[in-house]
Amino acid sequence: GAGVSQSPSNKVTEKGKDVELRCDPISGHTALYWYRQSLGQGLEFLIYFQGNSAPDKSGLPSDRFSAERTGGSVSTLTIQRTQQEDSAVYLCASSLGQGQGGEAFFGQGTRLTVV
Amino acid sequence: AQSVTQLGSHVSVSEGALVLLRCNYSSSVPPYLFWYVQYPNQGLQLLLKYTSAATLVKGINGFEAEFKKSETSFHLTKPSAHMSDAAEYFCAVSVPGRRALTFGSGTRLQVQP
Numbered sequence: 001g002a003g004v005s006q007s008p009s010n011k012v013t014e015k016g017k018d019v020e021l022r023c024d025p026i027s028g029h030t031a032l033y034w035y036r037q038s039l040g041q042g043l044e045f046l047i048y049f050q051g052n053s054a055p056d057k058s059g060l061p062s063d064r065f066s067a068e069r070t071g072g073s074v075s076t077l078t079i080q081r082t083q084q085e086d087s088a089v090y091l092c093a094s095s096l097g098q099g100q101g102g103e104a105f106f107g108q109g110t111r112l113t114v115v
Numbered sequence: 116a117q118s119v120t121q122l123g124s125h126v127s128v129s130e131g132a133l134v135l136l137r138c139n140y141s142s143s144v145p146p147y148l149f150w151y152v153q154y155p156n157q158g159l160q161l162l163l164k165y166t167s168a169a170t171l172v173k174g175i176n177g178f179e180a181e182f183k184k185s186e187t188s189f190h191l192t193k194p195s196a197h198m199s200d201a202a203e204y205f206c207a208v209s210v211p212g213r214r215a216l217t218f219g220s221g222t223r224l225q226v227q228p
Contacts, residue, residue, distance in 0.1 A: 004158070033215055042220035043159075043205065056215065091158060104216060106151075106158035 002026075004107035006092050012113045013082055021077040021110045025094030032075050033095075033104060034067060038088040046090075049075065082114045117142040117208045121219035129227050134178075134193040136222045138206030141187065148189040149207040149216065150180055159205065165189060176200070201226045 005024040013019050025032050034046040045059035049069045060066070064082075069075040079086055089111050093104040122137040140146055147166050151159040163174025170182040180191045189206060203223045207216040 035218075043207075043216075043218040045215045045217065048215045059215070093159075103161055103164060106160070108156075108158045 004092055004094050004105050006090075006107035006110050008110060009108060010111045010113075012115060015084060015114055016081055018078065018080045019082055019112065021079075021090050021092075021112070023075045023077070023092030023094075023107060025073065025075070025092070026105055029094035029096055029105070030072065031095045031104075032069055033093045034075070034077050035091045035093065036088045037091055037109070043091065046077070079112075082112075084114045087112055087114045117146060117210050117217050119206050119208050119217055119219035121204075121206050121222050123222055124220065125223045125225065127225040127227060128196045130198055131195050134191070134196045134200065134224065136191040136204050136206075136224065138180075138189045138191065138219060139187050140189060140206075140208045142208060142210050144210050146208045146210050148180075148182060149209075150174065150178070150189075150191050151205045151207060151218075153203045153205065153221075155202075162191070162204075196224075196226045198226050198228065200224060 007022045030051045032049045035043040036046055037043050047067045048056040064080045067077045089109040091106055091109045093106045095104045118141045120139045128134055149164045150162040152162050153159045162178050163172045163180055165172050165182045173179045178193045180189050182189050203221045205221045206219040209216050
């Protein structure tokens, strides 16, 4: 596609439910990132995928959060047993090669609301 | 570990006035530095980046930033603000061995008519 595509754009879920957020990166981009943006906060790094290397999961806030990237393309971020503090905008980005996170292209984000 | 500090969570300027958004970084190795802009309900868009070439970097929409190693700064400027510049601006840093971008907390720019 022309840009990074995220779905859904908005998600409202009940506390305790599991949710899956999808990211479709730019074709040919080998690096993929997930960030979280809470109200009034900056961007918090969650996880990074680069090619076939083991992902950098150092930013995941708890074991309720996991992500996978199938076939080096589409990625899914899963949050289990959602809590109200998980409410945020989840942003996905992709970039070429192994550049130092440079020139990452961002999707529009998924706004998650846990009620 | 690297970090970024953006001074001023909110900046307000008059249309036509100089825009100055401050960013200071901390890094033990030469960094790459970036400015991103986020318009309401949209993702982030790259404004400009510094990757150890020229210290004065020009970006889109008339913005530029200067890398000053002695001051560990990468401030964003624009000579004359336009109403359409109203948005949130994020400074970010990345370094070898830490592939992901580390972002500052953002500065919301308001442009008054």
